Amino acid sequence: MGEVGLNAYLMVGAVLFVCGVVCMATKRNGIGILMGVELVLNGANVNFVAFSRYTPLGLDGQTTALFVVVLAAAEAAVALAIALNFYNNHLTIDVDSGNELHG
Amino acid sequence: MDFQALLQQFLSKGVAHQASTFDSLWIFLPELVLSSSIILMLLARLTNVDRTIPTHWIALLGGMSSFMIVLYQFWQISLPDAIPVQIFTGLAMHDPFSIFFRGFLTFFLVFVIVLTVLTGIPDDEDAPDFYSLLSGAVIGMMLMSSANHLLMLFLGIEMASVPSYALTGFLKGRRQSSEAALKFVVYGAGAAGVMLFGISLLAGLLGTAEFPQLASRFQAVFAGREVMQDPAARCVLLALLMIAVGFAFKLSAVPFHFWCPDAFQGASAEVGGFLSIGSKAAAFALLVRFTLSLTGDSTGASQGLALTCGLGLGFLATLTATFGNLAAYSQRNMKRMLAYSTIAHAGYMLMAVSALLVLQSGNAGPDAAYRAIQGLLYYLCVYLFMNLGAFAIVAFIRNQTFSEEIEDYKGLSHQAPVLAIGMAICLFSLVGIPPLGGFYGKAFIFAALFDATRVHWFMWVVLVAGGVNTVISLFYYLRVAKYMCMYERPADAPAVAMPSNSSPGMYVMLLSGMVVFLGIIINPLANVALRAAHAFL
Numbered sequence: 001m002g003e004v005g006l007n008a009y010l011m012v013g014a015v016l017f018v019c020g021v022v023c024m025a026t027k028r029n030g031i032g033i034l035m036g037v038e039l040v041l042n043g044a045n046v047n048f049v050a051f052s053r054y055t056p057l058g059l060d061g062q063t064t065a066l067f068v069v070v071l072a073a074a075e076a077a078v079a080l081a082i083a084l085n086f087y088n089n090h091l092t093i094d095v096d097s098g099n100e101l102h103g
Numbered sequence: 104m105d106f107q108a109l110l111q112q113f114l115s116k117g118v119a120h121q122a123s124t125f126d127s128l129w130i131f132l133p134e135l136v137l138s139s140s141i142i143l144m145l146l147a148r149l150t151n152v153d154r155t156i157p158t159h160w161i162a163l164l165g166g167m168s169s170f171m172i173v174l175y176q177f178w179q180i181s182l183p184d185a186i187p188v189q190i191f192t193g194l195a196m197h198d199p200f201s202i203f204f205r206g207f208l209t210f211f212l213v214f215v216i217v218l219t220v221l222t223g224i225p226d227d228e229d230a231p232d233f234y235s236l237l238s239g240a241v242i243g244m245m246l247m248s249s250a251n252h253l254l255m256l257f258l259g260i261e262m263a264s265v266p267s268y269a270l271t272g273f274l275k276g277r278r279q280s281s282e283a284a285l286k287f288v289v290y291g292a293g294a295a296g297v298m299l300f301g302i303s304l305l306a307g308l309l310g311t312a313e314f315p316q317l318a319s320r321f322q323a324v325f326a327g328r329e330v331m332q333d334p335a336a337r338c339v340l341l342a343l344l345m346i347a348v349g350f351a352f353k354l355s356a357v358p359f360h361f362w363c364p365d366a367f368q369g370a371s372a373e374v375g376g377f378l379s380i381g382s383k384a385a386a387f388a389l390l391v392r393f394t395l396s397l398t399g400d401s402t403g404a405s406q407g408l409a410l411t412c413g414l415g416l417g418f419l420a421t422l423t424a425t426f427g428n429l430a431a432y433s434q435r436n437m438k439r440m441l442a443y444s445t446i447a448h449a450g451y452m453l454m455a456v457s458a459l460l461v462l463q464s465g466n467a468g469p470d471a472a473y474r475a476i477q478g479l480l481y482y483l484c485v486y487l488f489m490n491l492g493a494f495a496i497v498a499f500i501r502n503q504t505f506s507e508e509i510e511d512y513k514g515l516s517h518q519a520p521v522l523a524i525g526m527a528i529c530l531f532s533l534v535g536i537p538p539l540g541g542f543y544g545k546a547f548i549f550a551a552l553f554d555a556t557r558v559h560w561f562m563w564v565v566l567v568a569g570g571v572n573t574v575i576s577l578f579y580y581l582r583v584a585k586y587m588c589m590y591e592r593p594a595d596a597p598a599v600a601m602p603s604n605s606s607p608g609m610y611v612m613l614l615s616g617m618v619v620f621l622g623i624i625i626n627p628l629a630n631v632a633l634r635a636a637h638a639f640l
Binding site: 017034037048051056071074075 | 269272310
């Protein structure tokens with residue numbers, strides 16, 4: 001078995017990124033959108049780890065990936081709290097029902 | 104020593120010295136003081152000490168002492184033999200520019216805490232949460248302003264954003280507040296994800312994540328190649344576009360501004376004022392440092408990059424200022440109008456960054472570039488006072504009339520002249536009418552744009568757009584002043600009382616007084632801004 005090259009990893013990262021963006025753009029459910037965000041962040045993480053293996057980026061890439069994992073967790077916690085608060089006030093998590101602020 | 108290490112050594116020549124870990128911690132003291140004040144606030148609630156010592160005193164003490172430390176650091180780096188240093192093995196930069204912004208942000212934190220004490224927006228039960236979120240967001244903004252590494256860029260932005268989401272949704276029982284927070288968090292998380300993907304591409308293509316090496320790596324990789332035709336170069340441009348999405352979100356620049364009016368209308372006016380000034384200032388600091396590191400001395404391949412970035416930002420700035428001003432025109436809610444005005448002002452300040460990059464690409468010499476940065480910094484300082492003043496007055500009026508509609512401001516000058524005059528000063532300064540601070544901020548920026556017209560004709564378009572926008576903005580700001588001063592107060596409207604010797608009255612007078620002061624005595628602040636600008640180039 002030959003070694004898998006950098007491009008294969010970047011391809012996986014790009015596919016994850018596109019899936020995430022499509023998910024963010026099409027889902028109407030607040031939690032679904034947050035899942036799309038996680039996909040995008042993990043796509044970037046795959047890139048970081050791949051680059052740290054194949055380019056002079058080195059350990060910086062892996063450290064960044066670790067920090068991003070932690071940040072994604074923190075962001076998800078705050079976002080879920082906000083989604084819960086939205087549900088308590090609107091009795092739904094459909095982002096389209098947030099239509100009181102406009103103009 | 105292998106080739107990679109040799110290259111490393113060659114490329115990092117001429118880069119600032121690195122401080123040892125102990126010195127780094129010492130330089131990092133303002134952030135550490137703020138962090139410990141957060142821990143103290145949370146411990147105080149745990150041990151019920153907050154019943155005897157109100158939490159805002161702890162927050163205020165933390166903000167003030169870190170501001171004092173930053174002042175001391177500014178004095179220290181102004182000494183003749185002081186040199187900028189990189190701290191924490193090059194993750195962050197300690198130079199006059201970062202010190203200027205850390206001072207700006209801690210000073211601003213103190214003002215916001217005083218405002219929340221005067222309006223009483225977090226009640227005693229919620230105060231520890233509110234002030235720890237506020238201080239935490241400021242620490243994130245301080246990291247943004249001194250970031251010197253792509254990881255710190257992303258960490259800083261996220262550390263500033265995540266508490267901001269929670270602050271927006273702080274009025275827990277209100278439908279509008281929860282809607283605003285959800286919209287903000289969804290847009291914010293999406294923009295951060297796209298930005299991170301762009302950062303990963305940029306770091307991978309250039310093989311480094313450290314700001315000082317970005318430019319030399321870019322030139323080394325693309326030396327002698329036609330930048331626009333090269334697939335790898337186009338990939339770098341794509342990465343920069345993705346990073347620009349994240350910046351445009353933080354700055355509420357036009358295609359990514361949707362969250363701003365909704366978040367500001369749903370959040371309380373105090374939080375709106377905090378977001379409109381603090382996160383914008385930090386994002387501009389980061390944008391200036393990032394773009395200048397990326398373009399370096401703008402020779403060779405970097406020259407085209409600097410011009411492309413500069414013109415792109417100029418186009419974005421023109422769109423942002425025009426859209427913000429046009430949309431503000433039809434607003435009835437004061438906070439929403441101020442949100443659109445915030446968007447427009449982000450456009451004006453973006454013009455300064457665009458002028459800076461275009462000047463860099465034309466090799467117009469460092470003096471012109473310094474003036475562009477100086478204009479941006481002066482504008483931000485004036486903006487602190489005038490925008491915070493406007494939001495503070497909105498909050499004071501809301502506390503008495505429970506309304507934020509512009510209609511309900513009719514005839515306020517008869518009942519509370521302090522509020523009406525303070526509001527008029529802040530709004531006229533936002534327009535940029537001569538004896539006020541906003542005029543000189545705009546004048547500095549337009550002068551930099553005029554310098555940049557010698558490099559590229561497109562800057563004429565930006566300059567004219569800036570001038571036209573200033574005229575458009577006059578109308579909607581004047582409308583508020585007209586409602587406050589030209590009408591009688593309707594008989595059924597709730598009465599507003601604001602004696603000038605009450606503490607909210609003094610606060611408004613202090614802010615609007617500073618706006619007038621910065622319009623009359625310009626030199627001290629302009630000199631400080633120039634000294635901060637000298638950190639670059």
